[in-house]
Amino acid sequence: MKPYVMGIDFGSTTSKTVILDMDGGTVASAVSHKGSVSDEGAKASIAEALAIAGITQKQVIRAISTGYGRRMLEVSDKSYTEITCHARGAIAMVPEARMVIDIGGQDSKVIAIDALGLVSQFAMNDRCAAGTGKFLEALARAVGVPLEDMGPMALRAVEDITISSMCATFAETEVVALLAEGKSKTEVLGAVHAAIAARLVGLVSRVGKREPLVMTGGVAQNPAAVHHLEKALGLKLIIPQRPQIAGALGAALIALDEAREHAADAADEDDKVDASLDAARCGTPTCTAPQARVTEQVIHGPRPH
Amino acid sequence: MGNFFNAAEVPVVKANRLQSSSLNNRMVNDYWTEVFNAKAEGKLVCWYEGVAINPLMQAADIRWVHGEAWSALLAARNNEGPAQEAAEGRGYMKELCSYARTHIGCGVLAQNRGVEASGSSFSDALGAGLLGERVPAPDMFISAYPYCSTGQQWDEMLYRLFGKKIPIFNISVPWVWGNKKDAGYLTGAEFKEATAYMVRQLKECIKWIEQQTGKKYDYDKLSEIMAYTKKAGELRMEAIDMCAVKPAPASFFDWTTSLAPVNFVPGGPQIVSYFETVKAEIAERVRVGEGAIPNEKYRLFWDGIMNWNKIGWLANKFAGYNATMVAGRYTHMGFWHEHECIDVNDPLEGMAINYLVCPINLSAPLMIEEIIKLCKKFEIDGMVLHAARTCRAFSNPQYLIADAVQKRLGIPVAMIEGDMVDESFYKDELVNARLEAMMEAIEGKKRMIIPNAA
Structure with a gap:
């Protein structure tokens, strides 16, 4: 056997x-x-x-x-x-990766890898679920778009709208307010993804940016999350298959x-x-x-x- | 596959805490009993926060209530709730320093008992009931808080809460800058100026105390108290140094339980005898190779203030990870640790120096150097940074500290969130994930074989 x-x-x-x-x-x-x-x-x-x-x-x-x-x-x-x-x-x-970003269901992690392939440093989101998979799920629900559709839709956003809240629940309130103001779902979703990227940039700075940078976790399959992260970090992310x-x-x-x-x-x-x-x-x-x-x-x- | 689910198991092992700590509990209880009896015995009571200025009051036969100590006591006895709620009811929000919130809440509780906001009439506020209500109301305040902005306003808030009728004396503790040739740790013209400025203020404060008591200040008594304090500080630091061996005979958690005698307990033979006992127990542990935990595999450093709700819990938790929390900024970089600076015949300058170099009052470059020295001395494998949600004074430099130790010592760090006396900010599962990831990183490094290294 x-x-x-x-x-x-x-x-x-x-x-x-x-x-x-x-x-x-x-x-x-x-x-x-x-x-x-x-x-x-x-x-x-x-x-x-x-x-x-x-x-x-x-x-x-x-x-x-x-x-x-x-x-x-x-x-x-x-x-x-x-x-x-x-x-x-x-x-x-x-194998050449020196930094990993992983956005999981309830936490996001940034991991620095040393030359031997070992974890040398890491940082995780503190305090709340902003910038995690749950954050995206909650906001997909608030906008009324299936989770798998939100990324492709958000990519079409052109306006520069900011969601400032650090709290997933209050961000939901902000989203509802933006929709009430008449902003389109596409534009609001663009802002949601930009907010995720902004949170992750802070974690990357804490560990110190290194390349090549690989993104893992379910959110790496979301093209808008990847796009906004690449824009915010000023580099190209490697997404494994x-x-x-x-x-x-x-x-x-x-x-x-x-x-x-x-x-x-x-x-x-x-x-x-x-x-x-x-x-x-x-x-x-x-x-x-x-x-x-x-x-x-x-x-x-x-x-x- | 058997049962699919297992109970979520976090390994918990009982830490081998120092036996002598129980003597500390008795001293603390005696001290608080004296505080509770102050009004009945006709003693004046001074409320203060921050650094250990209590010898100034003790020499003038004044009883003192240290705000943080009182809040920590309430938390350690799970009795902080009513005071915190009372403060919140008065508008002191949850993000405000939980020490301050708890202490201010005690003031609110005292007032709720319907007594006048002036000195001795508060004796009626004592007696049975919630522990938070038992603290005697102040006859005076001395505010001498280094660095922390809340600390500097805390006494002011209490002063106003008590109707601006109780005298207050403010001491401004200058920040200890670094990064310049004349601004070093215990050295340089700038440090000397800061010390002289502190001494001038302490002298002014003593004159003010004379006005409150109506008696001439007893400098001989101050020297006597400071002789005991200096000796206690010296014994404590000698005992701490003995923990550099492996396994470490005592942990950061033991040192936190031993803070009271060098923080607010009256200076006298009992504090010296306490640290003699602690040191003897540590010496015996070193002799027989007994550690602070059953199986020391990792040695960690605790940066940040203590979580008083969870001393025993955390001690056992780290024992479960086979990790001794060997040293910490809070315990090893304050509380008369610079005892050598104290001249017992003229103690004010030595006292001023110890107040200046307390663990939150150093600029990051100086603080980092002191932390790195400790990490090297105690052969630290990893650092836990406890970011107390309501103590920004302690957590402000933590990213810089984390960055420095990672780069210069190559050790992994874990940042966890909690609080001093507000349990609701501590989330165990989030803490576990961070701590375990750090342990795994340490283990990875320890087990690593560098190819062709031989």
Whole structure:
């Protein structure tokens, strides 16, 4: 029975699962939208990923969870924060990345990555949910536009309207007032996305802007959010193919490291790396792990410059 | 898959707090009992905030109510609510310093008992009831607040609340600038001028105290009190220095519980004996290799003021992360920490210096240098910056501090939000995510193998 590892990002609005084979190849990924930290959502994304992979839960030898519900999952062997997992996933997707912006359901994070691919600094939104996925959801509702349509619509905005509130709830009030003044939905949505960008710029300054800058998380699929962030930061963001699964991928890669570590511990005391444990296939193309000895923990990552 | 859901588990381990701290509780209780009995014993009561000017009052046989200490006591005993509500009812909004709000609320509660706003008649306001109502009303105010703008107006607010009938003395504590050759930490012409200015004001304040008591000020008594204070400060700093070993025998949380004797408890043999006991306990822990937590894996620095609602909770929380909060700006950069400057025969200058270099009154360049020295000395792996929602004075320089320690020491930081005595600003799950991410970053660095390093 072939072994696999799993990463689950049990977020506040969606649940994501990634399954990797022992060579670090992605065999399945699934995203489930079931509302806030939902048991059902996590179950659904895990079941879907298992089905796509065509395997059973028993074949998953190690599972790592992340996200707000990370400690609630009994299927996972261990949990890590979204900071660590998103950074790891982003580096696997874009090995040269030095900074990651992730806008999640209820927090936004900016993570600086050092030359070894490790988290060196991070900042998260303080106090309130302004500038997060929830903020966008609430304002999509206020404007009366489906969440998936708001980005493309906002891109057509031409006016320079400001939503100043730092509070998601009061921003909703501002939106309603703008609509009452007769501003079009398109223009108001443009302002909503500009407000998100303004919040994120502050977090980027706190950590210190670095490039290449990768954006992960569901909001990276929103073209208006990306456009306003690029404009505010004065640079081009790199958006991986499936930005939403970055956290789950990072969790799965950590599961892979740990599974190999356990396998190595169990195998022998020899300090040579077994060929089957070749970490060059850990998902980080320039990983230097093969040079390390199995008796020591390896944090996989790109070669230092 | 078994049960799908697990209870949300945040690891909590009991911290190995210092046993001697219980002696501190007794001293604090004795002090407050004296305060509660002040009017019955015919003593004048002075309300003040900020730096420890209490020896000035003690030498004149005046009892004192330190606003923050009183608010912290109420919070530590979960009795802050009524005073905070009373202040809010009077229009003091939630974003105002929670210490001030709680203390002002006590003033409001005292008035609500229907007594006249003038000195001794407030003795009627004492007695059973809410703890917040038991603090005796003031006969005088001394305002000597460094840096914090609320602090400087807090006594003024109380003065007005009590009908402008109670005398007030204002001491202006100059800001300690850096970045210029003549403006250093304890050095330079500018610092000397600031010290001399403070001494002049302290002398004026003493003359004013004489007017209030109608008695000649007892400078010998002040010297005697300051001799005990200096010794207590010295023993405390020696004990703190002993925590540089691994595992650290005492934590920041132990030092916060040991602040009262160097902050507002009367200067006397008891404060010296307290720190002798603390130091002896620490020496014994060092001898047997006993740590402040069961399993020290990480060593952290706490920047920012204390969250008094959560001392025990936070101590156990970090113990759960196998992290000792070894040092902090609040505990290690104030409270008679510059005891060497005090000449017990002529203590005013040494007192002035300690007031000037309190943990919020230094410009960022000077403050950062002092923090970095501490981080190096205590071999810190990461820094937690507690941004107290209603204490901007403490959190103003925190981005600069975070940036400096990250760049110069290469250690990760986590910024968390909370408050001194208003629990509602603390959100545990948000704090957990930040702390755990920082621990993971520290772990990543610790376990990292640099290729070909050998």
